[in-house]
Amino acid sequence: MTFRKRPVKPDTFLSSHAESIIKDARSELKDPARRLLGKRILTLGGIALLSGCSLSNDKSVNTMLRKMSFFNDDVQALLFNPKEMAPTYPESMITRPFPFNAFYGIDDVPEVDAATYRLQVSGLANGKRVWTLDELRALPQESQITRHICIEGWSAIGRWGGVRFSEFMKRAGMDMTAKYVSLHCADNYWTSIDMPTALHAQTLLTLTYDGAVLPPKYGFPMKLRMPTKLGYKNPKHIVAISVTNEYPGGYWENQGYNWFGGS
Ligand SMILES: Nc1nc2c(c(=O)[nH]1)N[C@H]1C(S)=C(S)[C@@H](COP(=O)(O)O)O[C@H]1N2
Numbered sequence: 001m002t003f004r005k006r007p008v009k010p011d012t013f014l015s016s017h018a019e020s021i022i023k024d025a026r027s028e029l030k031d032p033a034r035r036l037l038g039k040r041i042l043t044l045g046g047i048a049l050l051s052g053c054s055l056s057n058d059k060s061v062n063t064m065l066r067k068m069s070f071f072n073d074d075v076q077a078l079l080f081n082p083k084e085m086a087p088t089y090p091e092s093m094i095t096r097p098f099p100f101n102a103f104y105g106i107d108d109v110p111e112v113d114a115a116t117y118r119l120q121v122s123g124l125a126n127g128k129r130v131w132t133l134d135e136l137r138a139l140p141q142e143s144q145i146t147r148h149i150c151i152e153g154w155s156a157i158g159r160w161g162g163v164r165f166s167e168f169m170k171r172a173g174m175d176m177t178a179k180y181v182s183l184h185c186a187d188n189y190w191t192s193i194d195m196p197t198a199l200h201a202q203t204l205l206t207l208t209y210d211g212a213v214l215p216p217k218y219g220f221p222m223k224l225r226m227p228t229k230l231g232y233k234n235p236k237h238i239v240a241i242s243v244t245n246e247y248p249g250g251y252w253e254n255q256g257y258n259w260f261g262g263s
Pocket residue numbers: 098099100101102103104149150151185186187189217218219231232233234235236237
């Protein structure tokens with residue numbers, strides 16, 4: 001799989017020099033900060049999210065680097081604290097149009113038929129195993145305006161609505177002491193998440209985008225939205241969810257992207 005250039009305008013929250021400053025600093029940083037940057041485990045966007053620095057000017061980039069060079073328990077805690085909330089934004093900050101991205105072009109977006117669609121639940125769960133779209137729509141809905149950060153170097157703010165994933169898990173009788181939840185998509189994409197992320201209050205099984213039914217390009221009929229994770233951990237067109245203790249990997253994760261992929 002090779003990366004293709006995509007017609008996406010990066011948001012302006014990164015300094016134009018952020019990439020080169022960080023590149024220069026790489027050699028001076030001590031491990032594990034350097035390791036994280038070098039392997040792109042932490043992306044610019046990921047660093048911004050984790051450090052709370054906007055990285056909007058060179059000074060904030062340098063402040064962040066100073067923090068990183070003293071990489072310590074504080075940063076570790078940020079990385080692994082499942083209670084940390086991602087920032088939310090006002091409606092006026094929504095990025096329009098919201099970018100499309102997938103491992104293929106927009107002409108190849110899968111068409112999922114609403115009437116015949118079924119969400120399959122498998123693995124460590126003892127509740128309802130097959131869900132229709134109407135049944136998912138009948139569950140309590142909430143919405144969030146959060147920033148989506150793609151590892152390819154862009155970010156955008158969007159509004160998603162749907163069911164809190166922990167609520168869905170409860171109703172599906174999923175074993176919340178299991179290690180992983182894996183998510184399989186209509187385009188054969190898949191990813192998996194740790195249980196604390198699955199139970200995070202901002203993790204939503206989204207059915208709408210910006211107040212309307214989720215359009216095909218953004219993942220109809222359903223996308224799992226996790227603002228605490230990078231874009232590739234937010235699967236679109238989900239058709240099956242499995243709870244497991246066996247490490248499930250993922251489409252990009254199996255090609256070297258960090259499994260943790262976020263805060
Ligand atoms: N099913 C599926 N989900 C996916 C992907 C994909 O190729 N297929 N790409 C991921 C990546 S890398 C990104 S950045 C986001 C893009 O979502 P968007 O098109 O709503 O912006 O979807 C993620 N989820």
